[in-house]
Amino acid sequence: MQEYKKGSLHPLTIATNEAVSIFRDLGFEVTLGPEMEDDWHNFGALNFPDNHPARDMQDTFFIKGKEGILLRTHTSNTQIRYMEELVKSGGNPPFAIVVPGKVFRNESTDAGHEMQFYQIEGLMIGTDISVANMKGILLEFFKRFFEGENVDVRLRPSFFPFVEPGFEIDLKRGDKWFELLGAGMVHPNVLKNCGIDGEKYQGFAFGVGLDRLTMMKYKIPDIRLLYQGDLRLNQF
Amino acid sequence: MKISYNWLQKYFKEKLPEPTEIANGIIFHSFEVEEIENIGDDTIFEIKILPDRAHDCLSHFGIAKEISAIFEIKLESNLEDYEEKIENISKSDLEIKILDDNCRRYMGRVIKGVKVGPSPEWLAKSLVSIGQKSINNIVDATNYIMFDLGNPIHAFDLDKLASHKIIIDKAITGEKLTLLDGKEVTLDESILTIRDEKEALVVAGVKGGKKAEVDNNTTNIMIEVANFEPISTRKSAKKLGIFTDSLKRFENEIPVSLIPVVMGKITSLIIDIAGGEICEIVDIQKQKDEIRRVLFTEKYLKNMLGVSIESDLICNILDRLGYNFKKNKEEYEVEIPFLRLDINGPHDMVEEIGRIYGYQNITPVLPEIIFKKNENKEWNYINIARNYLVSLGYKEVMTYAFSNNGDIELMASASDKNFLRINLANGIKKSFELNKLNLSFLGDKEIKIFEIGKVFPKGQEVMNVCFADKKEIKEFSLEKFVDEIKNKEEFNNKNIKENSITGIFKAWSLYPFITRDIAVWLPGGEDQKKLENIFVEEGTDLLIKEPYLFDQFTKEDRTSFAYRLVFQSYDRTLTDEEITSIMSKINEKIISLGWEIR
Numbered sequence: 001m002q003e004y005k006k007g008s009l010h011p012l013t014i015a016t017n018e019a020v021s022i023f024r025d026l027g028f029e030v031t032l033g034p035e036m037e038d039d040w041h042n043f044g045a046l047n048f049p050d051n052h053p054a055r056d057m058q059d060t061f062f063i064k065g066k067e068g069i070l071l072r073t074h075t076s077n078t079q080i081r082y083m084e085e086l087v088k089s090g091g092n093p094p095f096a097i098v099v100p101g102k103v104f105r106n107e108s109t110d111a112g113h114e115m116q117f118y119q120i121e122g123l124m125i126g127t128d129i130s131v132a133n134m135k136g137i138l139l140e141f142f143k144r145f146f147e148g149e150n151v152d153v154r155l156r157p158s159f160f161p162f163v164e165p166g167f168e169i170d171l172k173r174g175d176k177w178f179e180l181l182g183a184g185m186v187h188p189n190v191l192k193n194c195g196i197d198g199e200k201y202q203g204f205a206f207g208v209g210l211d212r213l214t215m216m217k218y219k220i221p222d223i224r225l226l227y228q229g230d231l232r233l234n235q236f
Numbered sequence: 237m238k239i240s241y242n243w244l245q246k247y248f249k250e251k252l253p254e255p256t257e258i259a260n261g262i263i264f265h266s267f268e269v270e271e272i273e274n275i276g277d278d279t280i281f282e283i284k285i286l287p288d289r290a291h292d293c294l295s296h297f298g299i300a301k302e303i304s305a306i307f308e309i310k311l312e313s314n315l316e317d318y319e320e321k322i323e324n325i326s327k328s329d330l331e332i333k334i335l336d337d338n339c340r341r342y343m344g345r346v347i348k349g350v351k352v353g354p355s356p357e358w359l360a361k362s363l364v365s366i367g368q369k370s371i372n373n374i375v376d377a378t379n380y381i382m383f384d385l386g387n388p389i390h391a392f393d394l395d396k397l398a399s400h401k402i403i404i405d406k407a408i409t410g411e412k413l414t415l416l417d418g419k420e421v422t423l424d425e426s427i428l429t430i431r432d433e434k435e436a437l438v439v440a441g442v443k444g445g446k447k448a449e450v451d452n453n454t455t456n457i458m459i460e461v462a463n464f465e466p467i468s469t470r471k472s473a474k475k476l477g478i479f480t481d482s483l484k485r486f487e488n489e490i491p492v493s494l495i496p497v498v499m500g501k502i503t504s505l506i507i508d509i510a511g512g513e514i515c516e517i518v519d520i521q522k523q524k525d526e527i528r529r530v531l532f533t534e535k536y537l538k539n540m541l542g543v544s545i546e547s548d549l550i551c552n553i554l555d556r557l558g559y560n561f562k563k564n565k566e567e568y569e570v571e572i573p574f575l576r577l578d579i580n581g582p583h584d585m586v587e588e589i590g591r592i593y594g595y596q597n598i599t600p601v602l603p604e605i606i607f608k609k610n611e612n613k614e615w616n617y618i619n620i621a622r623n624y625l626v627s628l629g630y631k632e633v634m635t636y637a638f639s640n641n642g643d644i645e646l647m648a649s650a651s652d653k654n655f656l657r658i659n660l661a662n663g664i665k666k667s668f669e670l671n672k673l674n675l676s677f678l679g680d681k682e683i684k685i686f687e688i689g690k691v692f693p694k695g696q697e698v699m700n701v702c703f704a705d706k707k708e709i710k711e712f713s714l715e716k717f718v719d720e721i722k723n724k725e726e727f728n729n730k731n732i733k734e735n736s737i738t739g740i741f742k743a744w745s746l747y748p749f750i751t752r753d754i755a756v757w758l759p760g761g762e763d764q765k766k767l768e769n770i771f772v773e774e775g776t777d778l779l780i781k782e783p784y785l786f787d788q789f790t791k792e793d794r795t796s797f798a799y800r801l802v803f804q805s806y807d808r809t810l811t812d813e814e815i816t817s818i819m820s821k822i823n824e825k826i827i828s829l830g831w832e833i834r
Contacts, residue, residue, distance in 0.1 A: 132542025229667025
């Protein structure tokens, strides 16, 4: 007789929990932020000037009738919220946070793109947190996330207004490279905008697509399958 | 931007490395190369220039500069020390008036007696290679120099102007302008225009107008090389819905110091290919580029990159990138070339040195600090709710945050649903119906699902929990739901034994499945596994699920086992006949063993 069955978690939840658990082991604490956000936390504080072409890099959902309110385009808004809170409560770096959460992009969908998806943001700030540390953390993360596989990471120069230098980071699994995430050393303006001394403190930030990680891990071919409410997805 | 390999070669005496090597160098030290295409004897790179480098790299010269630094090959000429060497310059009655500060500099020059005609082959070919059309020698020359050096240029037919006076000023609200492509736009006073004494000729920095177009009968031209303020230019273009190569350069900001170089180069090119008499330059400059210097130390560089780079190598990299600098012990004072509007502080120099040094040379190091780890209540609550519901047999689903109606509406959405959901229940209801249809496929007795996610009622953002079974759908705020769970800590992730879950997703077929139920009496002591094996063997590949035992009872010395079999094909809709034929084979086998089918 097939016995009473336990329920199951969505694959995205399983992958997210695993990612969070690895990052916690590596010293990060979890924090969350709002999905509906203001311009300052999603753009301004992150060093996106008003009316700047850099804003075109992120297709944004704006809210009708509410000036300057939008759906966050990245979990980076929570970097700002966390640091503002920290400073307000008299705290200081060092700190390390990860932010799992839903983000939105106003773009057409296909097997690799959705209007809503999940990211996990990482932010580590101290007095000597370096590019080498960022590479170390991400490599260690991928080693554990894709346990038993041969993985490697490589950095390519890129640009996001809230970091300098900025990177695209590729992940190697087996003998194939995948373009996977954006990262960089936090721009001193971002720290300054939160009231943290950008000359004394430094560190890195990154944002990884959790949908993409889930899809890679379980070989799910189409991101849209994740949001259909279809239990045939819960195979793990 | 499309960049031609042959065009790049013009900047170097030395033969450039092969195109694939060039592409790799650019990818790992400068920019993403999205595509490499061989066209005839040329190779075209599609290079993604992001806004930080659009000031200096939306041009072949910009990319040549990068290649020079990456591969340590000497550039033939540098713009910084360019001087116009043109003799026999005539006087001109051209007059230029800037009446709006959004024009930072405007340089005009009349060239008389040009011969408009087809471009020479090399010029037409260069433009076509990067996806541009060849129009005539004058227009082609302006385009060529823009793609070469990055500053847009406009040519006017001087004789079509009301007088030899050019005015840079706001448009008059309601004024109409017919653009080069024939489209008519209505302007307003937020839009900067280039005008003659009568009317608007050009949307400044965005697109030219029909009135002063250079055509085959043109003999006298006025060349404009100008600089416009980025934000206002971008706003004008957005308002008019026009996107051009010129706009792309101005909205990203270009240094005004580029103008004389570009004027010099365009003049020489036009004289070469269209002849004519060169008149003097009229240059009105409202704004100058600042001279910028940046200081950084070796210690700072090491602290940021996490690797120690030798002084000699730092100097070598700065040379290769074309920086003039002074070194004082381990401190560097760098003079920023005018094109590098992106360099403003020492953090920018970390990127400059790091990327040429090569990020692959930085060894990964785990940080040694012990960070304090606070618990996040909302995160814990989400996990407690999840684990609790799973323990009660609920399965998690995720649905869209978008909805057909709600309290918060989105502007210009790519979605067909323009509101944010006000509850989870509507999505859960649909999910429940969908899953009910697949009940046999899922091998479940009943559907029990839940979702945890943000909803947006009355302009608020709330984290809710919603769960449904065949009896009811319930929805609560996460907080209320978890607060009422007894022993909630038992369900915290850290108290749940974690297994690393692996596996490969199995896609489901898009064709309908067919189910058949079968009940068989087995004599006492007979293993039901034997029966299951018959189903699997005779069921063929079309039996896509393990036989699902949904009922079992014993009467006297026999036990009845009732199974549900689910058949489905990945490439077609199954027919009843096919399944009936499989079922008869199963029946025959069962009977041959002396068992009875109920």
